[in-house]
Amino acid sequence: MKFTEDHEWVDLDGAVITVGITEFAVEQLGDIVFVELPEQGSEVEAGEDVAVVESVKAASDVFAPASGSITEVNEAIADNPSLVNEDPLGNGWFFKIKLDDPDVCNNFLDEEGYRALTQ
Amino acid sequence: MxxxxxxxxxxxxxxxxxxxxxxxxxxxxxxxxxxxxxxxxxxxxxxxxxxxxxxxxxxxxxxxxxxxxxxxxxxxxxxxxxxxxxxxxxxxxxxxxxxxxxxxxxxxxxxxxxxxxxxxxxxxxxxxxxxxxxxxxxxxxxxxxxxxxxxxxxxxxxxxxxxxxxxxxxxxxxxxxxxxxxxxxxxxxxxxxxxxxxxxxxxxxxxxxxxxxxxxxxxxxxxxxxxxxxxxxxxxxxxxxxxxxxxxxxxDSTSPVEAALEWAIPDVRRIGGRRAGGFPGDARVLSELADGAGRRRVGIRPEGKAPMRHGTVVHADQEGRRRIGLVTSGGYGPSVGGPVSMGYVEIEFAISGTLVFCEVRGRMLPAKVHSMPFIEHRYNRMRRPDREVH
Missing domain, CATH: 3.30.1360.120 (Probable tRNA modification gtpase trme; domain 1)
Known part of the structure; x- marks a missing residue:
């Protein structure tokens, strides 16, 4: 698992990444009450805001960590946003992207690098 | 620490x-x-x-x-x-x-x-x-x-x-x-x-x-x-x-009547009362108490799950051609189990059940004007010796 500076996690499987938000992000957001997901099949650019996560306090964007097409979204978190609080790195995943360029993953932070960012 | x-x-x-x-x-x-x-x-x-x-x-x-x-x-x-x-x-x-x-x-x-x-x-x-x-x-x-x-x-x-x-x-x-x-x-x-x-x-x-x-x-x-x-x-x-x-x-941009706070102004301070007026802005407040105001604070209940927060623009139509108000507070209501908001709308829309559209991240999402409170008050009124009712 890799991480971005926007507090998202990325799990690479072949040319497809699964994306979610980190435990640190969830801790900062508090109770999550609403999630808006991108459309399956849509093309996204790296850095584009493609999803929204709203806690009781505020709304935050979720960015595409890399360019590609959305192959799958996690409807379970749209139905039950608290899943993101309960299991951010597992059942609380957001969407999957088929990467235009799989090598882009080398640019992400490893766990140590991300931990340094949050301290 | x-x-x-x-x-x-x-x-x-x-x-x-x-x-x-x-x-x-x-x-x-x-x-x-x-x-x-x-x-x-x-x-x-x-x-x-x-x-x-x-x-x-x-x-x-x-x-x-x-x-x-x-x-x-x-x-x-x-x-x-x-x-x-x-x-x-x-x-x-x-x-x-x-x-x-x-x-x-x-x-x-x-x-x-x-x-x-x-x-x-x-x-x-x-x-x-x-x-x-x-x-x-x-x-x-x-x-x-x-x-x-x-x-x-x-x-x-x-x-x-x-x-x-x-x-x-x-x-x-x-x-x-x-x-x-x-x-x-x-x-x-x-x-x-x-x-x-x-x-x-x-x-x-x-x-x-x-x-x-x-x-x-x-x-x-x-x-x-x-x-x-x-x-x-x-x-x-x-x-x-x-x-x-x-x-x-x-x-300071909202009046008591626009804010639906008439209950805070008793008869004695209204036209015909023993101590009518005599406070700053009384001309406007007294005339609005008698005739109403052009807009009113109402509850707004989004139909979907997306919260509609402070600053969200309210429209009469899904195309967003007619702007009729603004959300002033909004978020998730845990006891309601969904999003709730309040805000100001033009007076003709200030009727419970009226369908309106609120602009959230560029999209017009349906919501209904709703009576307030969203959750009934449960105050301790064992007897009512006074008239502080609202």
């Missing part, structure tokens, strides 16, 4: 306890205050509705008003020059909701005023307390002595179990009726307790000397029914209860 915030924010006398309880602290109106504790906003909200939540609201201004003559009627009549409420008719041990209006009929602040024997206590918003004090000094300073209390904390205990909880620590407190206010002794100090709050639930607001506030706060927390609750749940509770937040829902 120290208990002094990094910036030059003020601390309440209970700051150390918030940190010990694991609170997440945020800046608010110049204070560092707990937005939530370990339970989280939703949990604290639901616990308050079910049992009892304990809030530190010491940031609010506590102002005493003493008539130089010793006759409280003199202070009351002076205060009525600033406020369209019936202060002269306020009996000892009772309190009321009031508004400071400006010359244009806008709302400078909202507050609670309690009659305490020969003087009055005003509880005003933290962000407005300096301006309120100055305005009071200008208008009533000739006939009254004013005192901003810096040495008392203010604690709110809210929820259906708050009466039985407080009775254990302060015998007799549970006998208070809604909007009644009296003094009680606690560990040798006087507590000024009123049965009131900002959640829509039964509950108490307790003014306590700063040096005994930590003891009272921790004694209350030791009660099984009580959990600490932060600003986050305070906001979602008052939103569901349909209560205004000054600076968001009401300010």
């Amino acid at each position: 120290t208990n002094i915030p990094e910036s030059n924010l003020c601390c309440t006398p209970l700051h150390r306890q918030h940190l010990a309880l694991g609170a997440k602290m945020v800046p608010f109106a110049g204070y560092e205050l707990p937005v939530q504790y370990r339970t989280g906003i939703i949990g604290e909200h639901l616990h308050t509705r079910k049992s009892a939540g304990l809030f530190d609201v010491s940031h609010m201004g506590q102002i005493l008003l003493w008539p130089n003559s010793g006759n409280p009627a003199d202070a009351a009549l002076e205060l009525e020059k600033l406020v369209p409420a019936d202060i002269a008719g306020l009996r000892d041990g009772r309190q009321r909701y009031g508004l400071f209006t400006d010359a244009g009929g806008g709302i400078l602040d909202d507050f609670i005023v309690a009659r305490r024997g020969n003087h009055f206590l005003l509880i005003v918003n933290a962000s407005r307390k300096a301006q309120d004090f100055e305005r009071l000094q200008d208008y009533v300073g000739q006939c009254c002595r004013l005192q901003m209390l810096e040495d008392r904390a203010l604690i709110a205990l809210q929820g259906p179990e708050s009466g039985s909880v407080l009775e254990k620590l302060v015998p007799g407190a549970a006998d208070l009726n809604f909007m009644e206010s009296r003094d009680f002794m606690f560990q040798g100090s006087a507590l000024w307790i009123s049965r009131s709050g900002y959640t829509g639930e039964d509950g108490f607001e307790i003014s306590v000397p700063a040096d005994v506030s930590e003891g009272l706060f921790s004694d209350l927390l030791e009660q099984k029914a009580v959990q600490p609750a932060g600003l986050g749940s305070r906001d979602s509770l008052r939103l569901e209860a349909g209560l205004c937040l000054h600076g968001s829902d009401i300010d």
